[in-house]
């Protein structure tokens with residue numbers, strides 16, 4: 924492999940990594956650690972960016988609720 928093609932390969936990898944990062948930022952999903960109001964079990968809840976109140980069902984007792 925020549926120096927030229929090696930440099931191109933490295934640049935391509937960097938570009939791909941940057942693009943992947945951009946996709947992650949665009950999705951902007953955050954994980955909220957929500958405590959169940961009924962049994963107190965911690966629940967991981969996926970939330971869209973800027974969303975505060977997310978409906979979820981407690982994995983422990985099945986209680987339907989919203990994150991605070």
Ligand SMILES: [Zn+2]
Nearest residue numbers: 959962981984
């Ligand atoms: Zn619960």
